[in-house]
Amino acid sequence: MTRFALTIEFDGGPFFGLQRQADGPSVQQSVEEAALAVTGETVTLHSAGRTDSGVHALAMRSHLDIAKNIEPFRLMEALNARLRPDPVAITHCEVKPDDWHARFSCIGRSYEYRIRNRRSPLTLERGRAWHVARPLDAEAMHEAAQALVGQHDFTTFRSAHCQAASPEKTLDRLDVTREGDAVIVRAAARSFLHHQVRSMVGCLALVGQGTWRIEQMAEALEAKDRSALGLNAPPEGLYFVKATYPEEE
Amino acid sequence: MTRFALTIEFDGGPFFGLQRQADGPSVQQSVEEAALAVTGETVTLHSAGRTDSGVHALAMRSHLDIAKNIEPFRLMEALNARLRPDPVAITHCEVKPDDWHARFSCIGRSYEYRIRNRRSPLTLERGRAWHVARPLDAEAMHEAAQALVGQHDFTTFRSAHCQAASPEKTLDRLDVTREGDAVIVRAAARSFLHHQVRSMVGCLALVGQGTWRIEQMAEALEAKDRSALGLNAPPEGLYFVKATYPEEE
Structure with missing residues (x-):
């Protein structure tokens, strides 16, 4: 074989x-x-x-x-x-080699989440981005995101169907940048909980719209309670972009 | 009104x-x-x-x-x-104003043509780019393209169904750049003939694949003959990106 x-x-x-x-x-x-x-x-x-x-x-x-x-x-x-x-x-x-495993040998995963932030509906990017019509403050979103970076109990941002043994994860990166009317969220970690990226992005969008204060992101994390989740972002904006392996570093 | x-x-x-x-x-x-x-x-x-x-x-x-x-x-x-x-x-x-006309007041038009140059079929960009599997030399394409810039009789690059009074057009820009496995052609002119951008891109792809010498682009232009056209690129890679008006300059 x-x-x-x-x-x-x-x-x-x-x-x-x-x-x-x-x-x-x-x-x-x-x-x-x-x-x-x-x-x-x-x-x-x-x-x-x-x-x-x-x-x-x-x-x-x-x-x-x-x-x-x-x-x-x-x-x-x-x-x-x-x-x-x-x-x-x-x-x-x-x-x-026979002992290389796509899942178990992987030491890093990166996702991008793509938001198009404008009044008009999407055409060419329909199904390829989350359409958010209300203006987003990407700088506020980035600032709020930094509260999630590091080792935390991410229970708030975890699907009820998540099968991970522990809600503890170390988030290496959560950056929010604006590129024209696109707002891009880039997340990297050794591994993620089920729905973690979409849950984090949903709450960041609430901060971006001014519905949440920047500090509410840290409060939601500290609540360690799924009911503290503000919003789960839809799947169509999410892209798996990279898996990292030790021998390729 | x-x-x-x-x-x-x-x-x-x-x-x-x-x-x-x-x-x-x-x-x-x-x-x-x-x-x-x-x-x-x-x-x-x-x-x-x-x-x-x-x-x-x-x-x-x-x-x-x-x-x-x-x-x-x-x-x-x-x-x-x-x-x-x-x-x-x-x-x-x-x-x-009532005398502003989207077509007749327009003094410049820009198009982008998007090629994905790789072996694998397209997935997310299906219908949004031309898939060219053979390697393209974008620098050779750019060099060949410069022969078309300026005022010329573009009969070779004109559809049989073109309704323009004259085949003479002034091409302001025809740039070819590589961005990863994407090859982007950017064209600007006051106006274009029917199929002109797709016809130019089709021939540029022949140059990029090495099927045409760089000089054959100038020869095709000088032939002033539709039968000298090498290839008409498919529509799905073409984007109308900008119309320019005097008052917005």
């Missing part, structure tokens, strides 16, 4: 998420079915992150084990040919 | 073009029907450019005349409400 690491880009819109779901299409199912068609083998795709329905990836990292003798580039090309017309593309493929 | 200037953003994918067509949906029809619903008036939308089926706009400039007494901001909001779910949005609306 050879372990192949894949870099996967996908439009999350038509999927129920990255992981296999009993009730609808998933990116995992698309890739596993493509691999079956290419190799005749039933494989399992393991990935660095677990993304929800509607969440996108620019560079998800995954792996699968294949017995068939095939070069990485040929495997990438064959998978891409079979993945059509699903909006999923393998953008890189390489052989990794 | 009051003349309202509109700035319009649209995803050209579902439309047969900006102008009204007998055989399919157009942006013009969507906006005129929204205006009828808002004002009860049958209006005609005039626009700076005429874009083909599948071509997008980030900031088309248009105008229409309305008798009803309405503030520009309220008109914008009402049109946007009626335009849903079409991927068309009014991003700005203002009153202009």
Whole structure:
């Protein structure tokens, strides 16, 4: 068996998420079915992150084990040919050691959350960004975000369905910048709780609109209570952008 | 009657073009029907450019005349409400003098053409960029493009359906830059012939792939013959980005 690491880009819109779901299409199912068609083998795709329905990836990292003798580039090309017309593309493929694991070897995950802040509805970015019509103060959002950086109990920003053993996480970065009428939130951590990024972004938007004071972000964190959550941002603005591995540092 | 200037953003994918067509949906029809619903008036939308089926706009400039007494901001909001779910949005609306004309007062037009240059199929940018799998030399493309800048007979780069009186145009700018795996072509002129940008980009891609020598771009221009055209780039990579008016300079 050879372990192949894949870099996967996908439009999350038509999927129920990255992981296999009993009730609808998933990116995992698309890739596993493509691999079956290419190799005749039933494989399992393991990935660095677990993304929800509607969440996108620019560079998800995954792996699968294949017995068939095939070069990485040929495997990438064959998978891409079979993945059509699903909006999923393998953008890189390489052989990794058998003990390399897309999820368990990963030491860092980065997300971007894209907000378009304007009165008018979205056209070209529909389904690719969160449309917020009320003006956002990106500087206030950035200031509020800094209260979340570091090691904390993120219970407030955790989905009821989260399966993590502990609500303690260390957030390495939570930056908010304005680029024209786009407001971009960039988050990095070793790992995140379920819904953590969307929950943090939702509350930051409340600060940006002036609905919350800047200090309320720290108060929500300290509450360690899901009912202190102000707003969960919708999935269509969220992009998984990078997974980091020790040997690639 | 009051003349309202509109700035319009649209995803050209579902439309047969900006102008009204007998055989399919157009942006013009969507906006005129929204205006009828808002004002009860049958209006005609005039626009700076005429874009083909599948071509997008980030900031088309248009105008229409309305008798009803309405503030520009309220008109914008009402049109946007009626335009849903079409991927068309009014991003700005203002009153202009009666002699201001979106098409005839326009003294400059700018387009961007977006190429994604990689092996893998597109996912999030499907329908939003031209996918070119063979490696492109953007520097060679830029060098070749400079032969087209200036006043020339652009017959080679003109659609058979072009209605312009003369094939003579002055191209102010044709820049090619690489941004990661994106290759962006930026074109500016007072006006363009039908299919001119797509025809120029198609030939530039031949240069970028090494199929054409750099000098063949100048030779194709000098041929003044449509049959010298190498390739017409597909519409989905093309964006109308700016119309310039004397009073806004």
